[in-house]
Amino acid sequence: MxxxxxxxxxxxxxxxxxxxxxxxxxxxxxxxxxxxxxxxxxxxxxxxxxxxxxxxxxxxxxxxxxxxxxxxxxxxxxxxxxxxxxARHLPTMQPNPLQPTHTASSGETAGFSVPALAYLAARLPLVTGRLHLDDGFPDPSLAPLKELYRAWRSQLTRSGLYYKFGSYSRPEGPELFRTAISNYLNDTRGLNTSPKNILSVNGTVMGLNLVCNGLIEPGDVIVSGIPGWGRAEQNFLHAGAKHIGVPVDEHGLVTEELKKICRTKKVRMVYVTPHHHYPTTVSLRIDRRLELLQLAQEYGFIIFEDDYDYDFHYKNRPLLPLASADDQGMVIYGGSFSKSFSPAVRIGYLVASENVIQHLASVRMLLDRQGDHILDNAMAEILNDGTVQRYLRKTLAVYKERRDFFCDLLQRELGEFVHFTIPEGGMTVWTNFAEHINLETLAQQASQKGLYISDGKVHQYPGYRTNAIRLGFASSTKEDIAASIAILKSLLKK
The missing domain is CATH 1.10.10.10 (Winged helix-like DNA-binding domain superfamily/Winged helix DNA-binding domain)
Known part of the structure; x- marks a missing residue:
């Protein structure tokens, strides 16, 4: 031609x-x-x-x-x-379509089908206002970020660069990090671990996803408390598991209801946040802790213990994790530094029996060959020199002061509209609003005045409705807390 x-x-x-x-x-x-x-x-x-x-x-x-x-x-x-x-060898560029053509450009809509999964539709709300009573985030201005940066930078100037940058390393994490985490957890949480019991992950969500990928089969039954953490529940559904919710009361997960399920169904895993249940912040009472461990041994299910904010308990000493009393290898313990440092700091860990860690490390290689070993080693350094421990002692006092200030102001200014129990620990107050208050409308009006609060939708379930939200106090100064309460007061009393 x-x-x-x-x-x-x-x-x-x-x-x-x-x-x-x-x-x-x-x-x-x-x-x-x-x-x-x-x-x-x-x-x-x-x-x-x-x-x-x-x-x-x-x-x-x-x-x-x-x-x-x-x-x-x-x-x-x-x-x-x-x-x-x-070029003469080019094929026909626009053959007759087998399906109706897309009206949107390829940059917006793919030419192949994408599954529409309802549980993936939820998106994390973005905190955009200057003021925020958030989901329970730390105050990054208090975190030892400068010390972490110096430790990270020192990793780039020391010897052994080939082994840090020139080759792959262990998928379970560098030895320095795993040893530091093992020692830290043994000292602070009563665990009895070695580095072989530790797997480095980029936060608890990644750890839970690895467990679901590596240990859960389609059709397996997973039990957790209602209300609970939606991100965990989405992982259960994505793994093809059958999720069953059990009630949570003022003493935590109702283990008697779990026992009834175990008698009729083969439970593969129970997900719990026993220290401060998400979202209600209640602690799992000691008798229920012991019964949960006994049920795991009797029925052979995994306990995934998400200890997301262990370090911040204001009434006496923190309750030791379930993992500290587990002598049968039934508990997988997950934690991170996102709640103590910043959500942007993606450093976490899983703790389990050695064979479980080896298996999950192999599964991890299918997704992520290894984590950020430079960052892991930097965290290990500030754990080993006591920086993290000093920081946590300082912030514990600051957050307790903010909790007391917030709860006093919340009761004094908004007592006719809200009901709450002062939390023993954590960074939020589970706050029940009067039934006539529309939380979605309140959240929208607050946003217009520069204040972020949740609209409560994430805590609603079929058969479970509550007019309650988490109001986080830790990330705000006293001045910002007072300004936030003043905005809510102006909206509720108008």
């Missing part, structure tokens, strides 16, 4: 000489678009670079480079003495 091509096709091309993309690449893009639209067909001869340059009022070298670019990519072919042609 060597039909002449209308000059008009090429003169219609518009190039932007002040744009960031080089002109020759703009021209190549335009020619490629003509080929894909079949306005330039396989085997057709293109005008010479001199003619194309004259029509576009560009340098001939620029036109030649555009041809060369497309030739390199296989769209054009050139023959000495004959000229440049659209």
């Amino acid at each position: 060597n039909r002449p091509i209308s000059r008009q096709i090429f003169t219609a091309i518009r190039l932007h000489h002040t744009g960031k993309r080089p002109v020759y690449l703009q021209l190549a893009d335009a020619l490629l678009a003509l080929i894909k639209k079949e306005q330039l067909r396989p085997g057709q001869k293109l005008p010479g670079s001199r003619d194309l340059a004259e029509w576009q009022q560009i340098n001939r070298i620029t036109a030649a480079k555009a041809y060369e670019e497309l030739q390199t990519q296989g769209w054009l072919e050139s023959f000495v003495g004959r000229g440049t042609f659209v």
Whole structure:
């Protein structure tokens, strides 16, 4: 095929000489678009670079480079003495579609089907206001971020760079980190671990996802408390598990209800946040803790213990984890530094029997060959030199003071609209609002005044409705807490 091509096709091309993309690449893009639209067909001869340059009022070298670019990519072919042609081997670019064509561009909608899974539709709310009574985040201005940065930077200047940067390492995490975490947990949580019991993960969500990928089969039964943590429940459903919720009261997960389920169904895993149940912040009472461990041994199910904010308990000493009393290897213990440092710091760990850690490390390699060993080692350094421990002692006092200030102000200014129990620990107050208050409307109105609060939707379940939300106090100064309460008061009393 060597039909002449209308000059008009090429003169219609518009190039932007002040744009960031080089002109020759703009021209190549335009020619490629003509080929894909079949306005330039396989085997057709293109005008010479001199003619194309004259029509576009560009340098001939620029036109030649555009041809060369497309030739390199296989769209054009050139023959000495004959000229440049659209490659003859190209297939038909626009065959008759087997399905209705998409109206949106490929940048918006894929040409293949994407499963619409309801449990994946939920998105984390973004805190955009200057003021925030959030889900229970720490105050990053208190965190030892400078010390962490110095430790991280020192990793880049020491010897052994090949083993840090030039090769892959252990998927379970570097030895320095695993040893530091093991010692830290043994000292502070009464665990009896070695580095072989530790797996480095990028936060608790990743750890839970690994467990679901590595230990849960489609159809397995997973039990957790209602209300609970939606992100965990989404992982259960994505693994194909059957999720069963059991009630949570003022003493935590109702183990008597769990026992009834175990008698009729084979339970594979129970997910719990026993120290401060999410979202209600209540602690699992000692008799229920012991019964949960006994049930796990009797019925052979995994306990996934998510201890997301162990370090912040204000009434006496923190309750030791279930894992500290587990002598049968039934508990997988997960924690992170996201709640103590910042949600942006993705450093976490799983603790389990050695064979479980080895298995989960192998599963992890399918997703993530290894974690950020530089960051892990930096965290190990500030654990080993006591920086983390000093920071936690300091912030414990600060957060307790903020809790007391917040709860006093909440009761004094909003007592006629809310009911709550002062939490023994954690960074939020589970706050029940009067039934006539629409939390979605309240959240929208607060946002307009620069205050973020939850609208409560994440805590609603079929058969379970509550007009309650978590109001986080730890990330705000006293001044910001007072300003936030003042906004809520103005909205509720108008």
